[in-house]
Structures are given as C-alpha cells and as structure tokens.
Amino acid sequence: MIRLERRPNPSQVWSYLTPVVALIATMIAGGAMFAALGSDPVEAIRLIFWDPLFGEFAFYYRAQILVKAGPLILIAVGLALGFRAGIWNIGAEGQYIMGAIFAAAVGLAFYPMEARWLIFPLMIVAGALGGFLWAMIPALLKTKFNTNEILVSLLLVYVAEQFLAKMSFGALRNPDGQGFPGSRNLSQYASTANPEVIAGTGAHWGVIAATIAVLVAAILLSRHRVGFDIKLMGVAPRAAAFSGVIPARMVILCLGISGALAGLAGMFEVTGPAGQITENFNQGYGFTAIIVAFLGRLNPIGILFAGLLIGLTYIGGDAAQSGMGLPLAAVQAFQGMLLFFLLAFDLLTQYRVRLGKAGVAA
Amino acid sequence: MGAEITTDLLAVHGVTKAYPGVVANDDVSLAITPGQVHALLGENGAGKSTLVKMMYGLVKPDSGHMTLGGAAFTPTDPRAARAAGIAMVFQHFSLFDALTVAENIALGMEHPPKPRQLSRQIKEVSETYGLPLNPDRTVGTLSAGERQRVEIIRCLLQNPRLLIMDEPTSVLTPQEVDILFATLRKLSSEGTAILYISHKLEEIRALCDAATILRGGKVVATCDPRSQSAREMAELMVGQSFATPARRAKDTRAAPALRVKGLSAARTSPFGTTLSDVTFDVAPGEILGIGGVAGNGQDELLNALSGETRTQGDQITLNDVAMGGLSPRDRRAAGLCVAPEERLGHAAAPTLSLVENAFLTADTRKILSKNGFINWSAVRAYATEVIEGFDVRTPGPNTAAQALSGGNLQKFLMGREMLQSPTALVINQPTWGVDAAAAASIRSKLMAMADDGAAVVVISQDLDELLEISDRFAALNAGHLSPARPVTGLTMDEIGLMLGGSAAA
Numbered sequence A: 001m002i003r004l005e006r007r008p009n010p011s012q013v014w015s016y017l018t019p020v021v022a023l024i025a026t027m028i029a030g031g032a033m034f035a036a037l038g039s040d041p042v043e044a045i046r047l048i049f050w051d052p053l054f055g056e057f058a059f060y061y062r063a064q065i066l067v068k069a070g071p072l073i074l075i076a077v078g079l080a081l082g083f084r085a086g087i088w089n090i091g092a093e094g095q096y097i098m099g100a101i102f103a104a105a106v107g108l109a110f111y112p113m114e115a116r117w118l119i120f121p122l123m124i125v126a127g128a129l130g131g132f133l134w135a136m137i138p139a140l141l142k143t144k145f146n147t148n149e150i151l152v153s154l155l156l157v158y159v160a161e162q163f164l165a166k167m168s169f170g171a172l173r174n175p176d177g178q179g180f181p182g183s184r185n186l187s188q189y190a191s192t193a194n195p196e197v198i199a200g201t202g203a204h205w206g207v208i209a210a211t212i213a214v215l216v217a218a219i220l221l222s223r224h225r226v227g228f229d230i231k232l233m234g235v236a237p238r239a240a241a242f243s244g245v246i247p248a249r250m251v252i253l254c255l256g257i258s259g260a261l262a263g264l265a266g267m268f269e270v271t272g273p274a275g276q277i278t279e280n281f282n283q284g285y286g287f288t289a290i291i292v293a294f295l296g297r298l299n300p301i302g303i304l305f306a307g308l309l310i311g312l313t314y315i316g317g318d319a320a321q322s323g324m325g326l327p328l329a330a331v332q333a334f335q336g337m338l339l340f341f342l343l344a345f346d347l348l349t350q351y352r353v354r355l356g357k358a359g360v361a362a
Numbered sequence B: 001m002g003a004e005i006t007t008d009l010l011a012v013h014g015v016t017k018a019y020p021g022v023v024a025n026d027d028v029s030l031a032i033t034p035g036q037v038h039a040l041l042g043e044n045g046a047g048k049s050t051l052v053k054m055m056y057g058l059v060k061p062d063s064g065h066m067t068l069g070g071a072a073f074t075p076t077d078p079r080a081a082r083a084a085g086i087a088m089v090f091q092h093f094s095l096f097d098a099l100t101v102a103e104n105i106a107l108g109m110e111h112p113p114k115p116r117q118l119s120r121q122i123k124e125v126s127e128t129y130g131l132p133l134n135p136d137r138t139v140g141t142l143s144a145g146e147r148q149r150v151e152i153i154r155c156l157l158q159n160p161r162l163l164i165m166d167e168p169t170s171v172l173t174p175q176e177v178d179i180l181f182a183t184l185r186k187l188s189s190e191g192t193a194i195l196y197i198s199h200k201l202e203e204i205r206a207l208c209d210a211a212t213i214l215r216g217g218k219v220v221a222t223c224d225p226r227s228q229s230a231r232e233m234a235e236l237m238v239g240q241s242f243a244t245p246a247r248r249a250k251d252t253r254a255a256p257a258l259r260v261k262g263l264s265a266a267r268t269s270p271f272g273t274t275l276s277d278v279t280f281d282v283a284p285g286e287i288l289g290i291g292g293v294a295g296n297g298q299d300e301l302l303n304a305l306s307g308e309t310r311t312q313g314d315q316i317t318l319n320d321v322a323m324g325g326l327s328p329r330d331r332r333a334a335g336l337c338v339a340p341e342e343r344l345g346h347a348a349a350p351t352l353s354l355v356e357n358a359f360l361t362a363d364t365r366k367i368l369s370k371n372g373f374i375n376w377s378a379v380r381a382y383a384t385e386v387i388e389g390f391d392v393r394t395p396g397p398n399t400a401a402q403a404l405s406g407g408n409l410q411k412f413l414m415g416r417e418m419l420q421s422p423t424a425l426v427i428n429q430p431t432w433g434v435d436a437a438a439a440a441s442i443r444s445k446l447m448a449m450a451d452d453g454a455a456v457v458v459i460s461q462d463l464d465e466l467l468e469i470s471d472r473f474a475a476l477n478a479g480h481l482s483p484a485r486p487v488t489g490l491t492m493d494e495i496g497l498m499l500g501g502s503a504a505a
Helices: A012-036 A041-054 A058-085 A092-110 A116-145 A149-169 A205-223 A225-235 A237-243 A247-271 A285-295 A300-324 A328-350 B048-055 B078-083 B101-107 B115-128 B144-156 B174-189 B201-207 B230-238 B298-306 B328-334 B354-366 B376-389 B406-418 B436-451 B463-469 B492-499
Strands: A002-006 A351-355 B010-019 B022-032 B037-041 B063-068 B086-089 B162-166 B193-198 B210-215 B218-223 B258-265 B275-282 B287-291 B316-318 B336-339 B424-428 B455-459 B472-477
Touching: A012 A041, A012 A300, A012 A328, A041 A058, A041 A300, A058 A092, A058 A205, A058 A225, A058 A247, A058 A285, A058 A300, A092 A116, A092 A149, A092 A247, A092 A285, A116 A149, A116 A247, A149 A247, A205 A225, A205 A247, A205 A300, A225 A237, A225 A247, A225 B354, A237 A247, A237 B328, A237 B354, A247 A285, A285 A300, A285 A328, A300 A328, A328 A351, B010 B048, B022 B037, B022 B048, B022 B063, B022 B210, B022 B218, B037 B048, B037 B174, B037 B201, B037 B230, B048 B162, B048 B193, B078 B086, B086 B144, B101 B115, B101 B144, B115 B144, B144 B162, B144 B174, B174 B193, B174 B201, B174 B492, B193 B201, B201 B230, B210 B230, B218 B230, B230 B436, B258 B298, B275 B287, B275 B298, B275 B455, B287 B436, B287 B463, B287 B492, B298 B336, B298 B424, B298 B455, B328 B336, B328 B354, B336 B406, B354 B376, B354 B406, B376 B406, B406 B424, B406 B436, B424 B436, B436 B455, B436 B463, B455 B463, B472 B492
Parallel strands: B037 B193, B037 B210, B086 B162, B162 B193, B287 B455, B287 B472, B336 B424, B424 B455
Antiparallel strands: A002 A351, B010 B022, B010 B063, B210 B218, B258 B275, B258 B316
C-alpha cells in the first residue's frame, strides 16, 4: 500500500529536485502523446529541447528564447511576490496591455521628436504606471469592498483587450498607415526603439530589466523585512497580523509591484519585438507567466530558469510545429503537462511516500 | 472499592506502541474495575493520549492486548469502541456552534431517535445526573462548562461501561468542577468506570480511587491517590523533585505602567465576546492574573492589547503614552509585548523556522534589521539565546516551528517575548500544554521578570497557576472584567463568584 506521510520539515532536496523530475516526466508523457499522434517522439523531444540550444540554427533560436523569456520572467517575478503572500493577481495580461498602451501613447505623443534620452525613460515610467494603475483597480476594490482579486483582475484582462482594440483602431492608429489598424512602428523610431543591447543575443532592454527584477526580488525575499512580511502573510495570515503586517497595505504593494512589472514588460515588448500597438498585440505572456512563477517555485532565481525553459518550449514547439507538422494543441498540451507534473511532484516536498505498513523506528 | 478481588472491566496487558523516533507506550499495563474512578497521570508526552486512543480504537497497539469484561478487546475504530461500551469526552470539544444541543447530539449517534424523543432523553439524563442543559439552546451561546455537559450527555446516552475524560476541568470554574465531580461520583456509584486524565493532583486526590502514573511511555507507579500527597505524585510524574518557586517579598505598589481604561472592542468571531468597559492597571514589579473560562473575551482582550484590533488611543496607555491606536510594531517599540494563546498560526508561523519566528516579533526591540534589511546572523543569535535560555528541545534554530512539541514551542515563544525585556508583558495561557517542570520554570521566569520591574499580565484558565504567581487577581466574564483584588486572602468561593460575574467587590 502506498501512503503519504507529512514531513516535519519541508524537504530542501525535493524542492530543488521536483522541477527536474517534472521535466523528465513531461518528456515521457509528452513523448507518448506525440507517438500516439503518429510522430516520432524522440525526434519531437529533440526538436523542442535540443535543437534550439545546440542545433544547426541555434544562433538564431537562442536569441529568440531570450526574447520570449524576458517578458515572462519580468511578469512572473512580480506575480510570485503576490502569490507568496496569498494575493492572486491573475490579470497580468491586462496590466501588460495597459503598460504597452501607456508607453506607446507617450512615445507617439512625442513623434517625430528626436530625444531618446528623454522619451525612452518617460515611456518606461509610463509603462510601469499603466500596469500599476490597472492593478490598482482589483487592489482597491479588495481593500475597500473585500472583492475577490482573482475574479476582478482576470475580468479586467478582457476589458484591457477591448481597450487595446479600440486604441489600435482609434487614437493610436498610424495616421500614415493608409487606414490599416495599428500604431506607428515604435521600433523603427529611434527615440522609442528597444533594440538588442548586445547584437545577436536577443537581449533587449526588457531582458536587462528582467535580470534586475530577479536580483532585486531575490534580495527582497531573503534579506528584507518587506519580503519577510510577504512570506509571513502567505504562510500564516494571523501570525502576520500579530507581527504587525497590515493586510491592505500588502494587497496594494503586491498588486502594485506585479502590475508595474507587467506594464514594463508590455512597454519593452511594444517598443521592441512587437514594434507597434495592434489588436493582436498580446500573446498570452501574462497568463504563461503564472506557469513560469509556479515552475520557478515562486523563487526569483527559479523563475529565471523557468522562464528560459518555457521560452525554450515555445521556440522548440514552434519548430516542432513547422518541422514535424505537430498541431498547436499538442504543443500547448505539452506545456500544460509541465505544470501538471510540477504541481503533482511538488507534493514530495511536504510529504514522503511510504510503501507498506508503518515502520517502527527505534 | 478497596482490595477485594473484582473482575476487571478493562485490562490492558503490556501494550507497546511506537511512532517514528519515539516509543509512546512501552509495555503498559493497567486495570480498571467497574465503578472505579481511575486517574491516568503523566506529563505531556508521557503517553496518556496514545494509551487512551488505543482504548478508543483510534490507534492499534504494536504488541500487547486488552480485555474488556474478560473478553479480548481489539477495537478497530471508535465506533467499535463505543459499541463495546467505551465513551470518551475529549479535551477539545467537537461541537457545531450554529446547531442546537439536541442537533449536535443527534449528529454523533448511529441511529438518532426523533428530535422530540431525543430532547426528552437529553432532559432525563441531564436531570438524573445534575447537569442542567436545555436541548434547544444553540451551542454557540453556551459556556465552556455547558459545552462539556453536551459532550458528557452525548456519552451518557450510550450507557457506557467506561467513560474516559481527558483533562475535563481545564475549562471549568470551581463551582462547575463541583457539579462535574458530583456527576462523576453518581456515575461511579452506579457502576460506570471512569478513566480520568489530568495533571491536577489535588483534584485527583479528591475524586479518584486509583491512579496509574506514566512517564516516558512507561508505567512508573500505581497508587491510591487518597493516601499519597500531591507532592509525592508530582515527583513520580516528573521523575525528579522540584521546588515551588518562591514568592516575592511585597513592596509598596508603584505607579501603574500599563493602564487599560473603559476598553470596549467588538467580538472577533460570530461566537466571540464583545469586550465592554474593561478597566485595569498593572504597576512595574507586579503580576496581574486574569482568570476566566475560555471564550469570555480573552482573545478579544489580547488582540486589543497586541494591536491587532485598534481602539481609541487613550483606552490603553503605557507610562501615560497612548497605545490604543498604534500598530503592533509601534507598541513593541514602546515596550508593550504580547504573547497569544494559540501557538501555531497566531504566535508563530508553523512552516517557518525558529529563526524566522524569532524575527516575527523581536525585530523592533532587538534591532534585528536596519532600513528593512534583516541581519540574519543577529536573528539567529537571538533565536539561539532563546533556545538556550528557555531549554527549548530542538535539533537547531533552523527547525520549523511545527516540528516542535507544543511544550517546547511554548517555551520558545515565551522566551522570545521575555528576552525582549518589555516594560509591560501580556501573556495568554503561558503554560498551556507545557509539562510540569517547564511550567514551573516559565512561572519562575515570569516572577523574576516582574521582580526586575516589568508590569506583567497573565491571562489563564489555570486558577492554581494564577494564584501561585499573581499579586492581584481579576476575572473576565462575558466581556466584563471584575475589579482586581489582592490575591492574598482571596478564598476559592470569592474567586468562584468573581468568575461567575458576581459583582462582589
């Protein structure tokens, strides 16, 4: 008989090992799924995990991985802070959109002025502010009226999407665009462009920002009172109140930080890889970042690796789609498996598996 | 029930039960005769619960066996134990606040009779055994003593042959204890055996015919409590002799440090108690004991003092500085430290380490962070200081709070507040679940703190404890606090009246 027994202390070893075990299990189960679809599983796994890193076109793919991973990490780091405190911002996608719109609006307002030293920093501020303000809606509703931040933040994603469409057809539309929807291309306008900082690596300013966010969050969580309060509120809300943590302030802080970081991610995306505000600007980074946050064990350094891994499965998944004709749904299911196995194996950090009858220890 | 040979009702023969890392029961034998009131004595962790759980079918022994009425007795679950005639009243009640007495009792029955019939049965039993109880009252409105009656009546309706009672008097007033004892004596005279688990030795001497004393999972003695002194039994239980802490010499009372004036606070849960017009003060060097049965406003009072509930500023003052509107951290900085009753989840975060839990309240006074940046080596040093100073048994400071036994965690939490040398210290249930030796050590440390000039408030349900350490005593009843009176010269009857809310001043 298999029994689960609660560990007195959470296992350190397993908290590092579960992502690896989950990855292996995903490869096995995913391979089986690809085989059932009639594709060669080894080939598919190699195409997804190996070729983008070490294959013939790795120089191109590697840069693409960073482009994908940058916004994921930036958003996930912010989300993880809230998740640690038990504050569930599910609407990063909306905050990401609003950040992009705010930033684009500021940048376009200056067009065609040449003053990168002024405009680009202003756009960074505007991007963060857009995401922050959008996140303040669920935050204030929660602190004033005790609404559920999960629902409010999620539903505001759809509001933001409508607003995005309105902007790309309306106020932000390129006046020289012959009536096509979408804004001017910000990446082609020197004052607003977000180019690669080091050519050929894919590392644009968003990737730099993500790296800084990871470091700051790691220090905050391990060395600062605010990080301690966040963790405390997540594991023992009453003990947090006893310690002196004020829940409403934490809600504002956590939603504010995650909103601002999502907004920043939107800003770097719209000025770089996306280039312009269009109706289809958002590609689900805000939702995928939730997976990244959990895959990284809500730990900033873990999120760095998780973001790169998910970026890899995106790029590799695209390659597998085009190279082997795998359906998009199969690739998405594969990514879903990763989260599923991670959460399943996560049990092992808190519990140990015992076979047979309870043993007698001396 | 003396020396004559009677058939044992329940006999336990050499049972052993081991858990990973600890042998909870080691070759334990015990015999209970019909109608006997048998005391089971022992400190926390002595193995009382494990033994009783085996009798009640919750735990299976690794070896050894039991007989009930001469036949082999191997209950597989509590239902089987109940069917065999064993009933148990737990220390922590399992009642639904929102349901009535009768509904609660019906929930615990295999085949409940019709509501009206059940109400009649409840009334009959409650009258027969002198346990006044209205079957239609909502449990949420009952006192702890009345809740216990619900549990007892629930058991009596099964006509048990053996009634197990786990620490039944810990929540009762002296008057309620008298009623309970009268009931138990009547049951015993009718032939129901009672296994009475307690560490209150005077009670056991007053009530029980026989006693089995457990220590470290083994039976260390079987005796007749009526012919033993409480001290002898205590030493058997603890395995060492220990001195009662010495009382301090009385001085003239200094000007109060902590004043609470006209404090009112809303209840913190639907079945909590609203505090109304609570007034008291404590001088440096003084211990004020606040007694009262649980649920009479202790939690609300503690939350108001800790800062988890804010009140009007001047309702709470420390050395004439208004505290009522301050946050918990500001209060600590000003010198008011508080220790709540509930260890896991309120006083401490279960999954965090002792180091992190030390930081939880000690940051401000011990200056463990600068500009918000935590000095973990200083925190670790403080946690170690607490662990060493209060004899906390733990593998190390990085152990999670939930991995410690209740008593050890309590010692840690007491130490965490006391070593911050507060001006005023408020503690709810300082020795709840702590073994006798450690409880004595916590009490003497509290007294030493007061001697060094701290103003101490101890909220407790353990009257013996309050009378031992307090200079003055007040009782909390239904959210009202009686005027505080000097402990010297206070009689048990007067205390009972204070606890009952009588306005005798």
